[in-house]
Amino acid sequence: MSTTARHSPRAPRRPLLREVYGRLLRGLRTRQGRTLAEVSARAGVSLAYLSEIERGLKEPSSEVLEAICIALGSSVTLLVGAAHRDLRGFAALPTESLEEGDEGVVLDLTAARPGDPVDHQWTGRDLAPATHIDTPAPLLAA
Template sequence: MAETAPLKRPDRDGAPDDRKREPLWRDMLGECLRERRRDRGERLSDTADRAGVSPQYLSEMERGVKDPSSEMIAAVAGALDLTLIDLTLAVAERVSANSITACVGTANRAAYALAA
């Protein structure tokens, strides 16, 4: 569902590894917002009304189509009874979990090399 941008980290030989992909912030933000809204049993229009945005705009945020301003993010977070720091931490955890999953193969090889 979420598109990713290439992660340009050098490999052991110094060349970037284009096989690794890092998720986009807006995709992870949207997933967190949608999950929180659904956990609360709310419709798009309910949350959008409280945030002062259109349901279409909120839908676009949730799908990762929009790159919302910090003011828009704060408004939607507030409508979902989240602080901006709580939302930011939730998104960071998703990004981190995604990055760890993408690098598991490399980490396993490193562990085997250390064990040898």
């Protein structure tokens, strides 16, 4: 009797967040026709470090991500939103609120699209209520 190993089809591996960020940033940069050298100089990070970020090898700080996004005419908020949408097909993401009383915020933000009116009034943290979602530059190809 022969013993043959059965190979079950594996679900695709959930990418690391740094890999998703890197792919999105590289996609935006290349769609703009910009070089690593140009974006790294504008963001104030080394070319080698930006390349490692784009390849998903380095996990940059929020400050570095912000600098890169600004250099690309985008924002960290749009990057995080695009990453969230990109990861939806994998294991369910938790929607637990980060702060008590903010239960509905996560669901509201995941459904927001550029140009959408804001459906709720923000009542705290001294922030002015927004009237619409701005889009400096889309991270995902249309």
